[in-house]
Amino acid sequence: MTYNGGNATGFPSPATIYLEAVIDLAQILDLRRPSRYPVRVMGGSLPPRGIAERDILVVDSALERAHDRVCVVMAAGEVFLAVLRRSGAHWRLVRGSGEDLPLADDTEVWGVVTAIVRESI
């Protein structure tokens, strides 16, 4: 049972009015928006972008794609991170390995990374 400032000692605690909810990371990261998806980085890292293995990335599916943003991509049955690069009218995807691929029709930019959460450092 959680302490709710009730009158367990016979009278209400004078601290009751200061009982606020704990800080809500879901609110800070705006996770209740329909476009927000937390995802987990597995199987590697992306050091130039400060992304480590097991980090939680907050991905937004409503954001416009933009040059140099890290995004989550679905292509050829795979889910991976890539950096969006714009060259003129064309978009390219650069992976952590340096592999550079065109943004083909069957490639989905699933969402753009907006925040990194690391549970312990």
Add this chain to the structure above:
Amino acid sequence: MFGLIDGNSFYCSCERAFDPKLRGVPLIVLSNNDGCAIARSREAKLAGVKMGDPWHLIKDKPGIKGVVDWRSSNYELYGDMSRRMYQVLEGGFPAVEPYSIDEMFLDMRGLNDLVGRSVAIRDEVRRVAKIPTCVGIGPTKTIAKLANGIAKDYHADTGVCDMSTPEQRAKLYRVTPLGEVWGMGGQSVKKLAKLGVETIADFVAMPAEEVRKNLTVTGMRTQAELQGRSCLQMAFAPPPKKMLAVTRNFGRTITDRVEMRQAVATYAETAGRRLRASGMVASAMQVFLMTNKFKPMWPQYNPQQTFAIEATADTMALIGAANRAMEHMWRDGFRYVKAGIILLDLHLPSAYPDSMFPTRDPKRSAVLMKMMDTLTDRHGRGAVRIASTAPEGGWSMRRQKLSPRYTTNADEMLEVRP
């Protein structure tokens, strides 16, 4: 004008949103205990899988074995994706009314360029909530629903069917069988066929008196709706076939957990009674709580939970499950104005294989429930009530190919590789 938007093969689309390997392949989602097909992708329909097909009977057939992939039902995921779809729609229309987990009515009154708006919202739902949809537009809910069905069957490319003008309707009514109409059951269709009424155009042209004689007042209402006279306002509609909802505005605010328990228990009881009256059992449940969104200065909190339950029509089981979800979601400090229970995936008890190790004796449960319903009929509601709720746990079901609860469980998030 009304719009009806619904997710294409909704459960399959939710699975595909997070797993690109499932895209483009025939995919079905099975009911609890991995029993029968309850959702089929377009490819799976083409492969010959029918709604309700028991997987163990079809899995070795040629054309299915090694071709059709399947998943166990993941209600936590489907409920959350439904929430996302609803929120996207709310951003685009003055009023949105969820009709089932994957269907929502849109209030389009006073808006222009309805087709353009529908195309735009459809793209947005696809992009943001990851769900492909179809939209039907019409001056009444019945027409919007019909248009939605036509969009799905014949306009897969644009995904929108507009039946807002009499000319558009006249053309489609001539070629559309009456059975496609919402609320038009097999019995009614047979009855009308004997009178030579086969298409919607035939039905709409019938004298109202004739309709009433054959199909009672409900039939007259359907006819009026098809003629473009709206009888079903927002918030009123015949219940969907595979779903049963009991939701209420409290008419005041509830801030006390015990009071909320009682409210939710009452809704579960009502849902159970209606479910038994229909002779069905439910295998999944959604519970939600709502604060007053018209009072933006009050803290807002609108949690919902969707989950599988052991197939049942037992009030005690329903109250137990509903209250567990309520307790889990409850947070002090909010003024709740509404709560509800939605029973999902209703089916006849005989339709799916029984749970291998049921936690309740189905015979004893049926006897008790029958007695409760008899007493309620005779002495009115509340004559007998369940005093305590069912104990937790004990029930486990087979879910051999359950996808992760990507969006509702921190240990099961979508994994991405750099």
